[in-house]
Every structure is written in structure tokens, then in C-alpha cells.
Amino acid sequence: MKLEDIKTIKWSDYSQNYIIDHPLLSPILADPTFAFPEDSPDGRWHLFAHSIWGIHHFLSQDGVKWKDSGVVIANGMRPFLFHEAGVYYLFYERYRPLSIIMSAVKSWKWYSEIASVRSTDLKRWSPPRTLIKPVLEWHRSGGNRSVSNPCLVKRDSRYLLYYSASLVLIPDCGFNEPDSIALATAEHPEGPYELMNKPVIEVDKNDHWRNLSSGSLKAIVCDDGMAGFENGIYWDEVKNQSGSAIIVLKSQDGIIWERLLQEPVLKPSTGWRSSHVYACDVRYHRSECKWYMYYNARNGWPVSEGQERIGLMSGKNKQT
Numbered sequence: 001m002k003l004e005d006i007k008t009i010k011w012s013d014y015s016q017n018y019i020i021d022h023p024l025l026s027p028i029l030a031d032p033t034f035a036f037p038e039d040s041p042d043g044r045w046h047l048f049a050h051s052i053w054g055i056h057h058f059l060s061q062d063g064v065k066w067k068d069s070g071v072v073i074a075n076g077m078r079p080f081l082f083h084e085a086g087v088y089y090l091f092y093e094r095y096r097p098l099s100i101i102m103s104a105v106k107s108w109k110w111y112s113e114i115a116s117v118r119s120t121d122l123k124r125w126s127p128p129r130t131l132i133k134p135v136l137e138w139h140r141s142g143g144n145r146s147v148s149n150p151c152l153v154k155r156d157s158r159y160l161l162y163y164s165a166s167l168v169l170i171p172d173c174g175f176n177e178p179d180s181i182a183l184a185t186a187e188h189p190e191g192p193y194e195l196m197n198k199p200v201i202e203v204d205k206n207d208h209w210r211n212l213s214s215g216s217l218k219a220i221v222c223d224d225g226m227a228g229f230e231n232g233i234y235w236d237e238v239k240n241q242s243g244s245a246i247i248v249l250k251s252q253d254g255i256i257w258e259r260l261l262q263e264p265v266l267k268p269s270t271g272w273r274s275s276h277v278y279a280c281d282v283r284y285h286r287s288e289c290k291w292y293m294y295y296n297a298r299n300g301w302p303v304s305e306g307q308e309r310i311g312l313m314s315g316k317n318k319q320t
Contacts, residue, residue: 001284003250003260006220006227009291009315011265018272018297018309020058020066026051028308031078031149031216032294033281036063039083041121047294048090049310050077052100055092057122063292064312072125073117075099078216078279082152082189089189091116091150091161094128103175109143110176114150114163116190131191132163132184138199141166141179148178149216149279152189155226159186160254161193162217162228168203170212170233170242174303177213177233179203183255200255201230209234209247209264216279219254226251227260229293231278241301243268244276246293265313266295272309273297291315 022029034047045060055073058066073079079092094115102108114132117125134145149164164178180199186192201214210232220227228249235242245267250260266277280295293313300306 001220001222002224003222003227005317006222006248006250007260008318009265010318011291011293011313011315014064014312014314016271018311019064020047020049020310022307022309023051023053023056023068026053027306028052028296028298029056029310030296030308031279032296032310033079033081034063034283034292034294035081035083035088035122036283036285036292038287046081046122047310048072048079048081049296050079050092055079055090073128076115078149080150080152080218080281084154084189086120087189088119088122089116089152090119090125091131091152093146093148093150094130109145110167111145112148114147114161116150118190129190131161131193132195134165136165136195136197138180139165141168144176146176146178147182149181151216151218153219153221153226155221155254157187159189160184160219161186162200162219164214164216165199168213172242172301173306178215179213181214181217181230196255201249201257207232207234208236209245211235212242215244217249218280218282220282226254228257229265229280229282231280231295233276242276244278244298246277246280246295266293268297272299272307273311274299275301275306278308289316 032049047058054071076092082089095112115128151162166179167176181201184193213233215231233244245264248261276298
């Protein structure tokens with residue numbers, strides 16, 4: 001797979017409606033990550049996403065109709081699934097108990113770490129292991145200390161863990177989103193990780209699609225570099241409101257990133273995704289020669305009004 005293959009993917013909605021609704025008493029279901037049947041131990045589709053109750057595990061026979069098998073990790077959000085040599089690693093943002101509820105209190109300060117659990121069957125999970133703590137100055141803002149949105153890839157013999165850091169307030173929503181995107185490297189999926197001393201992606205006031213927050217990055221290793229799917233968060237001066245869209249980046253070294261496509265592959269439209277299109281997970285289905293992108297989207301701005309659900313895009317390269 002080359003960068004040109006990423007550039008020429010023709011994306012389309014599997015359905016204009018969402019495919020997974022948020023669970024009872026939680027207004028959100030967000031940050032999906034998944035595994036194809038051929039990569040799972042039981043031949044089924046597996047998907048993980050978080051609500052206010054923690055990280056849920058969903059199962060499916062076709063990748064479209066999903067059944068929630070319950071919360072597998074409490075006090076966790078923004079998961080990412082990595083598979084290697086028969087072992088599944090689930091990376092996620094771990095926060096203090098009651099943080100979701102207490103975040104409504106203005107004086108409450110957020111604290112989170114990046115942790116991982118592992119499994120060989122996607123049923124039984126090891127105790128969590130802390131991988132990254134918010135120890136650098138730019139991991140902090142206004143008393144909040146945050147590292148989140150992990151994404152692990154292996155390039156050559158090194159493991160590259162991309163993650164979001166710090167927080168910035170989205171003014172018309174009333175909640176925070178990640179400020180910058182950073183990189184840590186290791187020789188094993190569970191570390192120890194060496195942190196780079198500065199972010200690899202930062203807010204750019206001159207970039208319409210990333211002038212408020214860097215959101216998160218999902219990276220893909222290509223034969224001639226790396227591609228990245230970022231949900232940049234922006235302020236639209238014309239509409240006088242915030243938004244989020246999925247933009248596609250490229251890099252030769254995994255450190256310096258620039259735009260591969262000038263326009264987003266997915267941005268807010270109507271209905272359930274009328275305000276923000278957030279984090280995604282993108283993987284190539286080898287037997288179908290087709291790309292799958294699961295993502296979550298929001299239908300309103302104020303924290304008390306918007307709801308978030310999960311949708312699906314599929315894509316094919318032009319030559320296929």
C-alpha cells in the first residue's frame with residue numbers, strides 16, 4: 001500500500017444513518033476501534049467504543065448490525081485495538097473514578113493516563129498497565145493534565161504510539177478537546193516508551209480544519225511513508241460555530257506531517273452528524289479489497305444537548 005493508494009480511495013456512506021446508537025442513559029458512544037473477522041479469534045467482527053460508563057465491547061456477524069456485550073473497562077475512554085502474533089492490545093485513556101460526573105464542576109481538574117490491557121481471546125483481559133503519564137509541560141493546561149487518543153503502529157522494528165495531549169475548551173460546546181498530537185516510541189507494544197519532547201501536530205490558526213484543536217490521529221504505515229486520518233476541530237467564522245472533520249495527512253518520517261488531501265473526506269452534514277465528525281478507525285479488508293472507516297459524530301453543540309453515535313464509511317481504490 002502506497003500513499004497514492006490512500007489518496008485515491010473513493011469513500012462512500014455505507015448508510016447515511018448511524019449504525020450503533022449510544023447506550024441507555026449515556027448521550028454518547030464514541031471513538032470506535034475494530035477488528036475484522038479474519039483477524040479475530042472467533043471469526044466475528046469486534047468493535048470497542050466508549051460511553052460515559054466506560055469502554056464497551058460490540059460483536060457482529062457482518063460489521064453492520066452490532067450487539068453490545070457490555071462494558072469491559074470502567075474509567076476508560078478513547079480505545080485503540082492493536083493485534084500482533086495472537087495477542088490483542090487494547091490501548092485507552094484511563095481517568096480517575098467519577099471524573100465524567102465531576103467534569104461538570106468548573107473547579108474540577110482532569111487527569112488521565114494512557115494504559116493498555118492485553119488478551120488472546122478478546123474476552124479475558126490482563127490487569128491494566130500504565131504506559132504514558134502527563135509528565136511534560138505541554139501535556140498540561142489550566143490545571144488539567146491529559147494524555148489520550150492512543151494509536152499504535154509498527155514501522156520496521158519500532159512501535160510508534162501516537163497520542164493526544166493537553167486540553168482546549170471548545171467555546172460553543174462547553175467541553176474540552178485535545179490540543180496537540182504527540183509521539184512516543186518503544187521496542188515492545190507495552191513499552192517502556194520514550195516520549196518526544198514536543199508535539200508532532202499542533203493547532204494552526206491559519207488552517208481552517210485545525211484552528212481550535214488537533215483532535216486525534218489514526219496512522220497507517222505505507223510502503224513509501226505514512227498516512228494519517230485526523231479529526232481536526234475548527235471554528236467556522238462564517239457560521240460562527242465549531243465543527244470537526246476528518247482530514248488526511250502524509251509523512252515520510254512519522255514526525256513531520258502535511259496534508260495529503262486538501263479537503264476532508266468526511267465533514268458535518270445533517271441529522272445525527274450535523275455538528276461534528278470525530279475520531280475514526282480506518283483499516284483495509286484484504287479479502288474484500290475494501291477500506292472500512294468507523295467513526296463517531298455529534299448532532300449538537302452544547303454539552304447538554306448533543307448526542308454522539310457511530311457510523312460507517314467504506315472505500316475502494318480507483319483501480320479496484
